[in-house]
Amino acid sequence: MPNSQNAQLGPNTVHVWRFPLIAARQEMTALGRWLGEVECAALDRLLTSQQRDKRVVAWGRLRYILSRYLLCSPVEIGIEREPSGCPKIVRPENSGLHFSLAHSGSLGLVGVSTSALGVDIERMRTLPEFVRLARRFFVQNEIEAVTRVPKAEQARAFFRLWVHKEAYLKSVGSGVPAGLSQCEIALHSDGPQLVRSEFEHQLLLEIPVTKGYIAALAMSPQVTDVSVFDL
Template sequence: MIRPQLADAFTPRAGVLDLWEIDLARPISESDRDLLTVEETAKADRIIIESKQRQSYRARAELRRILACYLDADPGALCFAYGEQGKPALLPDPERGPAPLCFNLSHSGTVGLVGVIFGAADEQLGVDVEETRPSREFASIAESFFAPDEVEVFRRLPVAEHPAAFYRAWTRKEAYLKAIGTGLSFASSAFSISFGRGEPARLLRTTRAGDHPSRWRMIDVPCPAGYAAAACWSGPELELRHFFAPCSAPAPTSRATYSSAT
């Protein structure tokens, strides 16, 4: 198991999947507010539930700090574009061009998770973290959202194993959906993943046009008690590193903006 470490000596490295754990229980700071755009602030301020609003502010601010560590950039100057299903991507810097990385963000409860692959801008990456709730009707939810072969596997499990198995499956499936950027426009029943106890995480089957399970790698991500998490990416196997946010790399000597190209 890879346990998170402090990022005091953080240095970006290619060929590595970096996983950043964010503490969303911390109060929103003025620094957090200052980093967000007017649009991000307005979106967060529309959230009525205080804990959800804090999640939005803290997750977005820490995402900016983390990405800035890789890009030698001002975190407040980073500009994002969003796919049809809301998947974020960095806009190119006018002078340096596209950012040399792919990333993804997830948050639930008081835990945020950011995945970054440096030097792999063309790869696809998805991460998912979920706060677990042991009292849910897991069998009913599985029948509604899992693929038929996954439902059969789930039914054969002892009831005592349902909570852990459900969240293994759910986070792995969400990580794949987030990696391909389709959200639920690609049905969660249209592909299958492994989730048996002790079974390595992997994509088993997908009906997505032009896709194949051999393209994908998948792992469970260690996280605090009461949470489950997974990551999924296209491309080769990668070394893993796990950090606590915020990133505390040395201050950049030059400042890229990664805003719209002119």
């Protein structure tokens, strides 16, 4: 954790945590004991033990991270889902803490702030239908951003747009995939930029992660400091 076991957020600050989705069986058992009703109910809907194990690690480490800011045990944290599906902290009451969780492949990502935010991460992979997916979910300028680059670069362009759009939609509490066409993102040389949206404006930032992955953060325009940590 930053500086000490207990973490503190300054004003207009975002902390982003990167962590592996791998844990020894003993640790996984301990992480599983921290999960609440929302997480356990979701585990029952997963088809494979590998999927369940990764979710246990992701949610357990999320609770550990949040506990350092909330100064309580991970099991004492109450998490519920809003109608949009976005999770929120309901216990301790009035904590003022916002968070976002994402995971893909063998990596997890958690963002924490005192204002609304969203994170997303995707493992780069070959999707034979990604141009079709772009045409289905993206707006025209984004489709062109994917299709006009050389074929060897199209997958990266697609996933860069996807993670930034999903992070943004998480930050404004909109559902995916319904909201994907309700915002437009441009991939400039100095980073992604939100150019149109039916929701409020947010800043976008690409988060450095392991080769083969792409990660994004969407946050309030008032944020002036972003720190990235490894768990």
